[in-house]
Amino acid sequence: MQQKATPDVLFQLEHVVKEYGDKVILDDIDLSIGRGELVTVVGPSGCGKSTLLRLVIGQESPTRGNLYIEGGEVGPPNPDRGVVYQHYSLFPNLSTLDNVTVNRRLALYPWQWRQSRKAIYEEGMAYLERVDMADHAHKYPAQLSGGQRQRVAIAQALIQKSKILCMDEPFSALDPGTREALQMFVLELWEETKMTIFFVTHDLEEAVYLGTRLVALSQYYTDDRVDVASRGAKVVVDRQFCSGDRAMSPAIKATAEFAETIQEIRLQAFDPSHTQHISEFDLSHPHSISIQSGPVHRSPKCLAGTLNGSG
Ligand SMILES: Nc1ncnc2c1ncn2[C@@H]1O[C@H](COP(=O)(O)OP(=O)(O)OP(=O)(O)O)[C@@H](O)[C@H]1O
Ligand SMILES: [Mg+2]
Missing domain, CATH: 3.40.50.300 (P-loop containing nucleotide triphosphate hydrolases)
Structure with a gap:
C-alpha cells in the first residue's frame, strides 16, 4: 500500500x-x-x-x-534502517575495519569485492575517522573497550547511509x-x-x-x-x-x-x-x-x- x-x-x-x-x-x-x-x-x-x-x-x-x-x-x-543494539553487533573474528565494511562485502560476489576492496576500505577508514576509531582499525573487538565497540557499531550502521538510524x-x-x-x-x-x-x-x-x-x-x-x-x-x-x-x-x-x-x-x-x-x-x-x-x-x-x- x-x-x-x-x-x-x-x-x-x-x-x-x-x-x-x-x-x-x-x-x-x-x-x-x-x-x-x-x-x-x-x-x-x-x-x-x-x-x-x-x-x-x-x-x-x-x-x-x-x-x-x-x-x-x-x-x-x-x-x-540502520541499527545499533546494546549488545555489540560486531563479529569477534573480524578487525574493526572489516567489521565496518562487512555488509558491503557480503553484498558483492568475490570478484566484485576483489575489484572494489581498496575503495571500500578507504570508505571504511573515513567512517572510522568520523567515529574517532581510525587508530584502532586493525584491532579485534576483544581488544576494544565497550565504548569503542559501540563507536564501531555506529560506524557499521553509518556506512550503510541509512535513512533512519x-x-x-x-x-x-x-x-x-x-x-x-x-x-x-x-x-x-x-x-x-x-x-x-x-x-x-x-x-x-x-x-x-x-x-x-x-x-x-x-x-x-x-x-x-x-x-x-x-x-x-x-x-x-x-x-x-x-x-x-x-x-x-x-x-x-x-x-x-x-x-x-x-x-x-x-x-x-x-x-x-x-x-x-x-x-x-x-x-x-x-x-x-x-x-x-x-x-x-x-x-x-x-x-x-x-x-x-x-x-
Ligand atoms: N516475541 C515475543 N513474544 C511474546 N511476547 C513478547 C515478545 N517480545 C516482547 N514480548 C513482550 O512484549 C512486552 C514488551 O517488550 P519490549 O521488549 O518491547 O519492552 P521494552 O519496553 O523494550 O522493555 P525494556 O525496557 O525492559 O527493554 C513485554 O511484556 C515482553 O515480554
Ligand atoms: Mg527493550
Whole structure:
C-alpha cells in the first residue's frame, strides 16, 4: 500500500497495534517522524519500546495498522534502517575495519569485492575517522573497550547511509563517563549530518538530554473503554525540545528546568499510580496526533528556548 508522501515526513506509524497472544503491547500508536529529528523513546520496562523499534526496522509486523517510510510501506529489514543494539553487533573474528565494511562485502560476489576492496576500505577508514576509531582499525573487538565497540557499531550502521538510524539502549552497558562521552558524540554526529535518529532508552535523563523530540510510551493511563482485557502502551508524551547549544552542553543536566522536565515526564509515563485520561496526554509536539481529536496544534515546549530566555 502506498501513502501520500509528505516531503518533511520520513516515517509514519498509523494506528499501529501489536499483540503477542492475547496481550496487547502497543495500543493504537500514531506517530509521524520528520526528517532530521532526533527522537528519543522512553517508557517503563516492558512497555514495548523494543517492540516498537523492531516494527520500525521491519523485524516484526504489526497486528493491525500500517508503517510507512517516505510514503511506501515498510518491508523486511534493509539498509534504509540502520541499527545499533546494546549488545555489540560486531563479529569477534573480524578487525574493526572489516567489521565496518562487512555488509558491503557480503553484498558483492568475490570478484566484485576483489575489484572494489581498496575503495571500500578507504570508505571504511573515513567512517572510522568520523567515529574517532581510525587508530584502532586493525584491532579485534576483544581488544576494544565497550565504548569503542559501540563507536564501531555506529560506524557499521553509518556506512550503510541509512535513512533512519535506530538505536536500542546503545549505551546502557557502559559506565557513566563513557556513556556521557558517547551521548555527546551522537549529538555531534547529528549536528553534522542532521540524520534522522530513533533512539530507545529506559533512561529518562538520557532521553531528555539527547532528544529534539521525546516520545514516552506507557500503559499507565485511563480511557473510556469498558471490558478491555488488557490495555497496551500508548504515546502519552510527545514533546519537542530545541536543538543547538544546549545539545552540546551536559551542563544543562544540572539545571532546575531539566530536573523539572524529568519529574513531569516521570509522573506522566512511569508512575503506575498516576493514570492520566487519554484526553490529558502531553502531546505538545507540533506533529503530535491525538487519538481523540486528530492532529494537535499547540505551541511546543522548548527546553532550550526557555533556558536561553527565548521560550
Ligand atoms: N516475541 C515475543 N513474544 C511474546 N511476547 C513478547 C515478545 N517480545 C516482547 N514480548 C513482550 O512484549 C512486552 C514488551 O517488550 P519490549 O521488549 O518491547 O519492552 P521494552 O519496553 O523494550 O522493555 P525494556 O525496557 O525492559 O527493554 C513485554 O511484556 C515482553 O515480554
Ligand atoms: Mg527493550
